[in-house]
Amino acid sequence: MQISKINLKNNPNLTFIANFLKPYTQRAYLVGGSVRDMLLGLELFDYDIEIYDINIKDFDSVMQKLGAKGFGKNFFVYKFRNFDMALARTENKISYGHKGFEVKICNDEKLGAKRRDFTINALMINIFSGEFLDFYNGLQDLKQGILRHINDQSFQEDSLRILRAIVFASRFNFKIADETLNLMRNMDIKDLSQDRINAELYKFFQTSYLNLGYKYLQELDLEKEIFGFKGDFESLEFQNLLKEARKIIKDEALFLYLYLNFFKLNKEVFFKKTRLKKEYLKKANQAFYLNDIDDFELAKIAFDMPLKEWLGLWDEKRVEQAKKLKLYENKFESKIVTQDLIDAGFFGKALGEKLQELKENELKEYIKLNKNT
Ligand code: ATP
Ligand code: MG
Numbered sequence: 001m002q003i004s005k006i007n008l009k010n011n012p013n014l015t016f017i018a019n020f021l022k023p024y025t026q027r028a029y030l031v032g033g034s035v036r037d038m039l040l041g042l043e044l045f046d047y048d049i050e051i052y053d054i055n056i057k058d059f060d061s062v063m064q065k066l067g068a069k070g071f072g073k074n075f076f077v078y079k080f081r082n083f084d085m086a087l088a089r090t091e092n093k094i095s096y097g098h099k100g101f102e103v104k105i106c107n108d109e110k111l112g113a114k115r116r117d118f119t120i121n122a123l124m125i126n127i128f129s130g131e132f133l134d135f136y137n138g139l140q141d142l143k144q145g146i147l148r149h150i151n152d153q154s155f156q157e158d159s160l161r162i163l164r165a166i167v168f169a170s171r172f173n174f175k176i177a178d179e180t181l182n183l184m185r186n187m188d189i190k191d192l193s194q195d196r197i198n199a200e201l202y203k204f205f206q207t208s209y210l211n212l213g214y215k216y217l218q219e220l221d222l223e224k225e226i227f228g229f230k231g232d233f234e235s236l237e238f239q240n241l242l243k244e245a246r247k248i249i250k251d252e253a254l255f256l257y258l259y260l261n262f263f264k265l266n267k268e269v270f271f272k273k274t275r276l277k278k279e280y281l282k283k284a285n286q287a288f289y290l291n292d293i294d295d296f297e298l299a300k301i302a303f304d305m306p307l308k309e310w311l312g313l314w315d316e317k318r319v320e321q322a323k324k325l326k327l328y329e330n331k332f333e334s335k336i337v338t339q340d341l342i343d344a345g346f347f348g349k350a351l352g353e354k355l356q357e358l359k360e361n362e363l364k365e366y367i368k369l370n371k372n373t
Contacts, residue, residue, distance in 0.1 A: 005130040013047060017083055018127045024062055027052035029109070029124040029133070036120050039142055040172070049085045049127065050112060056105065059087055076103065088112035093157040097191045101157075110135045117161045118168070118180075119148045141177075148177040155180070159189045162220065163200035170204060170213030184220055194275055197226060201276065205252040211243040214255075228273045231263050238262050245314035253283035257311040261288035286311050293318065295325060295367050302327035303334070303359065325370060332366070334359050 008014045014030065021028050030038075032048040054062060056076070063070065068080035077086045090111055091101040106112050109124060116122040119138035125131070136150050147165050149155040162184050165176050176184070189197065204213050214235075217223045224230045231238055241258060251257075256276070260267050261284065271281050287301050289312055298321055301310050306329055307322035322328040336358050338351075346354050 004132050006125050006132045007130055008125060008127060009130075013044075013082070014127055017047070017049065017080075017085075020066060021051065021062075022128065024058070025051060025053040026128055027109075028127050030127055031113075031124050032116065032121050035123040035125055036138075036142065038125075039123070039139070045082060047083045049083055050088050050124070051085060052088050052107060052109070052112075054087065056087065076105075089115070091115040091154070093154070098158055098160050098196060109133055114151055115154065116150060117155065117158075117164055119150055120146075120168075120174075122150055145172065145174045146177050147174050147180060149180045149183060152183060155183055156187055159187050159191055160196060160200070162187055162189055162222070163192075163197065163204075166213050166216045166220075166222075167200055167203045167207065169216055170207040170209045170211075173209045173212060176216065181219070189222065189225065198274070198276055201226070201274075202252075205255050205280075208246060209243075210246050210255050211239040214242055214259075215239060226274070227259075227270065229263065229265055229270075231259075234263070241314075248314050248316070248319070249311055251283070251311055253280045254311055256280045257284045257286060257288070260284045262290065283311060288312055293321075295321065296364065298322060299325055299327055299332060299363050299367055300360070302332040303363075304331065306331045325367065332363060334362055336362060 008018075008030070018028070028049055028051045030047060031050045034044055034047050037044055051059065059076075060070070063078040063080075063085065066078075066080055068078035068083075068085060070078050076089055077084060079085075088106050088109070089103050090106045091103055094100055094102045113122040113124060113133070113135050118141075119136040120142045121138070122134075122136050123138045123142075124133040126133075141148050147168055149161070155161060165180065165184065168174060169176055204210075207213060214223075217226065218231070218235060238258070241262065242255070245254060245258060257280075259265070260270060267281060267284055271278065287297075287310070289297065293312075298307065298318070301307060301312070302322075302325070307313055307325075307327050308329060310322075313319055313322060319328070336355065338355060341351055341354055341358075
């Protein structure tokens with residue numbers, strides 16, 4: 001193990017918590033995702049702190065004094081502002097399921113780090129001294145972009161780690177190590193509740209490398225299990241679409257928009273099965289054109305929204321087209337007044353149809369005029 005130091009002094013959040021904890025212990029570490037993200041140069045939103053050398057009872061009163069709140073069923077974990085603080089612990093699998101662990105206080109950093117899922121998530125920095133602990137070669141994996149599990153036996157005890165791996169891979173564009181992928185192939189996610197699965201899916205939908213996450217979902221035979229569908233021969237084309245579209249469209253509904261429309265899945269059935277947020281259904285119902293789209297079709301989408309909000313505006317060509325039509329920033333403002341049609345005697349379905357017809361004519365005029373200016 002290589003030990004060096006990392007300077008945390010210019011982080012006022014950490015200085016505050018270090019000053020508070022100083023009277024009680026000399027071993028408190030920044031751990032988990034916070035260390036990983038810091039080393040990746042990302043902005044930190046949460047700080048995970050692992051604490052040694054305080055017993056459970058004293059820890060509780062120290063946390064009370066700080067005004068931290070104990071949360072979950074796990075009495076070791078406290079929240080204060082954006083800090084998660086916990087006593088160092090070991091986990092021992094005693095029963096089925098994601099939560100079937102016996103938890104014990106531990107006194108040894110290497111043992112404390114062993115319960116973590118991946119080497120890149122097991123790095124530790126002492127918040128007082130800056131001492132950097134890397135028991136499982138996490139720094140090297142971080143530099144090489146590899147997700148590697150820490151321990152064969154304990155890794156398999158929690159199937160949530162499969163989904164976590166996929167989320168990290170597609171968030172950071174990391175490769176899952178072969179030996180980890182092999183273990184994952186022998187695990188299954190049947191013990192996970194739909195809520196748990198969805199919580200990870202929501203994280204996945206926000207990632208930058210959707211194509212990579214999707215590839216792993218397929219490779220691990222999880223697509224069928226999670227989505228109730230399996231994309232086959234077309235999946236390379238689909239992966240490519242995911243990759244290219246993501247460069248332009250940052251919206252978290254992009255994955256489902258592309259997935260459901262590309263494979264022409266029944267959206268109602270899909271949302272019933274997965275119970276994913278209905279907001280996504282609305283977005284997945286936006287118009288979908290796999291191939292080139294002409295000006296009129298594109299402009300029609302702008303009846304409802306400025307084209308920069310359309311999830312299908314996924315390549316530069318379409319962006320240019322939308323800008324040329326001057327419908328990129330603003331939606332198409334129709335001058336047709338519905339009341340005039342009602343006054344003219346239209347109602348019900350006929351009213352809707354007439355309105356659409358007039359608006360489309362108006363739009364055609366608009367496109368013609370726009371071309372000539
Ligand atoms: P994110 O950036 O999504 O929050 P994270 O790595 O910080 O990712 P958290 O769920 O916040 O993930 O957990 C913090 C740390 O706790 C992780 O970095 C990891 O070390 C450990 N951890 C969380 N969940 C698990 C798990 N299911 N198995 C093993 N270790 C876990
Ligand atoms: Mg976190």
